[in-house]
Amino acid sequence: MTMLASLAQAYERRAARGEAPPFGFSQEKISWLISLQADGTPAGAPVDLREGEGRKRSPRSLPVPQPAKRTSGVAPNFLWDKTAYVLGVTAGDGKRTAREHAAFIDSHREWLAGEKDEGLSAFLGFLDWWRPARFTELGWPEDMKDQNVVFALESERLANIRIHDRPAAQAIWAGLSGGGDKNTALCLVSGRRGPVARLHPAIKGVWGAQSSGASIVSFNLDAFTSYGNEQGDNAPVSEAAAAAYTGMLNQFLDRDSGHRLQIGDASTVFWADGDDEAANEAAAEIFAFFFDVDDEVEAKRVGDALKRVREGLSVPDWSAALAPGVRFYVVGLAPNAARISVRFYIEDDFGVLAKSVAEHQERLHIEPPPRNTLSLWRMLLETATLRKRENIPPNLAGDWMRAILSGAPYPLTLLNAVLMRIRADHNINATRVAMLKSILIRNFDVGAPVALDPTCKDPGYVLGRLFAVYQQIQYAALGDVNASVTDKYYGAAAAHPRKVFTTLASLSQNHLSRLGKQQRGRMVNLERDIAGIMEMMEPSSDPFPANLSDKSQALFALGYYHQRNKYFAKSDKAAEADAEGDDA
Structure with a gap:
């Protein structure tokens, strides 16, 4: 099934x-409601529909007539809009x-001409009565400006019936947004014949895209046209299907x-397609936790689920809410000027995707483990300068x-990014090393060890x-210093060992000589390690090649991490022994 068809x-x-x-309707963010008397005058101060408290108040999502598609022109919405309109x-x-x-006034006088409906008559009466100066005269709140506004009759306000909900208003809107004389064709999404959408509704909520919305499907230049067709006629999608897929995507992007x-x-947007809606929501919830876990209780829950998947249990065995064969969809969207690009689209059985995630988590396993759960966003921050998103x-x-969801090799840009950050800041932490280990296993089929492996003979390790x-x-010889061996030599040692290791060997002899005068036993142990x-x-x-490949540099980091933590473990045990002696 195509992405648009599954969304619809x-x-x-x-x-x-x-x-x-x-x-013909869509969920939009509405902040205020103006309640009207039958003659069109306000029944009182505007009603604040926002949710939350203080500065964190957010608009409420309400179904309203589909908004007009605006670029640089003036186009009012039907019976609602922002305060400027x-x-x-x-x-x-x-x-x-x-x-x-x-434009808002003129359009509504044309659209509602001759209407006898009480609510629509009150709305027209409000437009005749209103003057922008009344906003200040009535003392209406300043934070109402530039927010979306809807209307209701005072007699119907408490019943949550807005003027655009009235049957007369919906009948008019059906005519305004219906097919009319529009071209009809076989819809590529639904397979049913219907009026073709020349412009698809805007998609909002994609990070980095235009705040007014952008499109996945659009044709705005002659170079994009075929056989003389204009705009949406080049790829016929019915208005109903266009409204359905964009409406669903906008809900998911909230x-x-x-x-x-x-x-x-x-x-990244994801959803399940099963007969049981509770199972669909459970699948989406578990998927979200797989990739964005920042709570220890939830981390344990997801960890248990992944363990059960690795053990070969089917999806219903570890989550009774999920039915067998639940299809799952994942879409990655990114901004591209006035359009939205689809980075990836994956469709598969939820159990298959869960198993792919479990295998990914298994490849990340390392000892000692990171302090925090390895959610995807946390690992991506390790590839960024200053760890900024x-x-x-x-x-x-x-x-x-x-790559994680499809079982494909990881992007080699990930390997390059991690190695570059290690060379830049000399921070060889558990998260970065776990990422390198997973790349070695997935891309190079290397049996990278989980913990220190004294038998591994790989040169990089x-x-x-x-x-x-x-x-x-x-x-051991000098204690904490301003610039350690790692600070000075790690990048060169990992990339060009021959240039550095003879220098390091010479320095270590001097340090061992100094250490032997203070802690001879420790000196002997370190010499044995060498x-x-x-x-x-x-x-x-x-023994010291001129250059190491990226794969070998990843193994270098893995070997360094394992060996270094061997000494940390010894220090922790010594501290515990000292504490027990003090207690005695």
Whole structure:
């Protein structure tokens, strides 16, 4: 099933349950309601519909007639809009506010001409009575400016019936948004014949895209046309299907929908397609936790689920809410000027995707483990300068997510990004090393060890261990110093061992000589570590090659991490022994 078809199908299921607005309507963020008397005068101060408290108040999502598609022109919405259109007031300069307000009034007088409905008559009466100066005269709140506004009769306000909900208003809107004389064709999404949408509704909520919305499907230049067709006629999608897929996508992209994750620059949307809606929501919830876990209780829950998947249990065995064969969809969206690019689209059985995630988590396993759960966004921050989200390399998030879910090799840009950050800041932490280990296993089929492996003879791994011993020797002899061996030599040692290791060997002899005068036993142990590691080097190979490949540099970091933490573990045990002695 195509991405648009699966979105449209999900929308139809929600609409059938009354959880999505009907065709021609969409969920929009509404902040204020103006209640009207029958003659059109306000029944009192505007009603604040926002949720939350203080400065954190947020607009409420309400079904309203589909908004007009605006670029640079003036186009009013039907029976609702922002205050510049509805009231002629704005918090900004308002260079074209008067034109927008006039267009709103003129359009509604034309659309509602001759209507006898009580609510529509009251609305027209309000437009005749209103003057922008009344906003200040009535003392209406300043934070109402530039927010979306709807209307209701005072007699119906408490019943949550807005003027655009009235049957007469919906009948007019059906005529305004219906097919009319529009071209009809076989819809590429639904397979049914219907009026073709020349312009698709805007998609909002994609991080980095235009705040007014952008499009996945659009044709705005002659070069994009075929056989003389204009705009949407080039790829016929019915108005109903266009409204359905964009409406569903906008719902999923809502921050609190539970169906989106922001992973790097990719706004990732996901949903399930099963007969049981509770199972669908459970699948989406578990998927979100797989990739964005920041709570220890939830981390344990997801960890248990992944363990059960690795053990070969089917999805229903570890989550009774999920039915067998639940299809799952994942879409990665990224901004591209006025359009939205689809970074990836994956469709598969939820159990298959869960198993792919479990295998990914298994490849990340390392000892000692990171202190925090390895959610995808946390790992991506390790590739960014200053660990800022905006500095994550472009396309990396989407490419990695697609590889995890599809079982494909990881992007090599991930390997390059991690190695580059290690060379830049000399921070060889558990998260970065876990990422390198997973790349070695997935892309190079290397049996990278989980914990310190004294039998591993890979040159990169052995040299990394040796470098960690040299660092430990310096620390044992001198304690904390301003610039350690790692600070000075790690980047060169990992990339060009021949240039550095002879210098490191000479420095270590000086440090050992100094250490021998203070702690001879410790000196002997460190010398044994060097000798043991040197024995692991292949006699037929160059012990210090001129250059190491990226793969070998990843193994270098892994060996360094394992060997270094061997000494940390010894220090922890010694501290515990001292504490027990003090207690005695």
